[in-house]
Amino acid sequence: DAGVTQSPTHLIKTRGQQVTLRCSPKSGHDTVSWYQQALGQGPQFIFQYYEEEERQRGNFPDRFSGHQFPNYSSELNVNALLLGDSALYLCASTLQGEEAFFGQGTRLTVV
Template sequence: DAGVTQSPTHLIKTRGQQVTLRCSPKSGHDTVSWYQQALGQGPQFIFQYYEEEERQRGNFPDRFSGHQFPNYSSELNVNALLLGDSALYLCASSLAGEQFFGPGTRLTVL
């Protein structure tokens, strides 16, 4: 059973560009949450998707948007990238509370 997978592993973008990150949840998990983790910090909740809808959102601007597909996989889109968006983006899938994190996508904005 593959755990949570994310792609790409690393990404380099320039300011103002747009990026799409992808996540496939653990088999049987229907809920996907996205987190941003800056270096040396704890993960910050971006939003959570359940049944293809955004169920809850953290304190992130509208530049951050997402989508969940019928197979429960999910995408995170970030528009108009800023230098401060450089971070590790983590996807977590869950069932009954326990969250399984993927390896993350390291985004660098130059």
């Protein structure tokens, strides 16, 4: 049983560019959440997708957007990248009432 998979594993972008990160949830899971983790900090909730809609959102600007596809996979898009967007981006999948399983993350470096 494949767990949560994320791609790419590492990415380097220039300030002002746009980036798309991808996530495939654990088999049978229908809800995907995205988190940003800065070095030395705990993950911060960005948003959650369920039934192809954004259901909840954390304290992140509109530059952060997402999408969920019919097969439950998801994308995170970040526009107009800032140096401060450099972080580990984590995807987690859940089935209602159960624990969240995380992927290995995408390390984004903005230069």
